[in-house]
Amino acid sequence: MKIALMDSGIGLLAAAAAVRGLRPDADLVLSSAPETMPWGPRTPEDVTERALAVAEAAAAHGPDALIIACNTASVHALPAVRARLEPRIPVIGTVPAIKPAAAGGGPVAIWATPATTGSPYQQALIRDFGGGAQVTEVPCPGLADAVQWADEEGIDRAIEAAAALTPRDVRAVVLGCTHYELVAERIRAAVQQPDADPLVLHSSAGAVAAQALRRIGEDAQAGPGARGRLTVLLGGREDALPKEALAYAEGRDLQALSHAG
Structure with missing residues (x-):
């Protein structure tokens, strides 16, 4: 079994780690084009053109x-x-996990890129799946780029700025960009109030990994056994995991498991 994942950059690491957690035997193909980042400010037509190129490299x-x-x-x-x-x-x-976040009750914040925050797309998700919950959209300028390049100071600054815009009474935060999932615990620490119940973070990696298996009629079979191979494509060319990926546990674990296989 072979599962491909695509993104502009290393935001795909969390979903890849989730796939590997469900099916360690699956071969993974990680296709990205970090030299074209960021995609958020680009026109929809430009994003589509670039996404098709990255997808076709994986499909090959x-x-x-x-x-x-x-x-x-x-x-x-x-x-x-x-x-x-x-x-x-x-x-x-x-898709951002707005529905399960709203179902938990209490105020919800959605951290997303500035281009997504306030967009008709996100507004429609809130309207259709927010269930009447109080939802605050929080723009996170610079966070995805800082995560992509493992810029520790940039990550700290972007998280601090977004946390300052997040209401103190939120009970859940939806991570509306896959890059944010790589620094989820840092986001939790910045938003968690000392006198409040534990903050719940909602990401998409586990859900998309499980859906991929369902679409091809496979079950999760985590456990000891054969480890799948890892193929990394950068701009369509086979390469190693970028050094920035190894700054995150998901990247290090993917590399270690593949070497063990």
């Missing part, structure tokens, strides 16, 4: 399914990627 390796592990690409390019690859290769998009 014959995966059983492709996960678009990028919120921006899912918003703008999912229909085009599906039209290009399905039914030959099932394509799974990434």
Whole structure:
């Protein structure tokens, strides 16, 4: 079994780690184009063109399914990627986990890129799945870029700024960009109030990994056994994991498991 994941950069690491956690035997193809980041400020047509190129590079390796592990690409390019690859290769998009966050009760914050915050797309998700919960949209300028390049000071500054815009009474935070999942615990520490119940973070990695397996009729079979191979594509060319990926536990674990296999 082979699962491909695509993103502009290393935001795909969390979903890749989730796939590997469910099926350690699966071969993974990670396709990105970090030299074209960021995608958020680009026009929808530009995002679609770039996403198609990254998706087709992954498709050339014959995966059983492709996960678009990028919120921006899912918003703008999912229909085009599906039209290009399905039914030959099932394509799974990434949607912010607004519905489960709102179902938990209490105020919710959605951390997202400035381009996504306040967008018709996110407003529609809040309207359709917010369930009447109090939802605050929090723009996080610079956070995705800082995560991509493992800029520790930049990450701290961006998280601090977004935390200052987050109401103190929120009970849950939706991570509306896959890059943010790589610094989830740092976000939790910045938002958690000392006198409040534990903050709940909602990410998409686990859900898209499980959906990919469902789409191809496979079950989760975590446990000891064979480890799948890892193929990394940067701009369509086979390469090693970027050094920035190894700044995060998900990247280090993917590399270690692949070497063990």
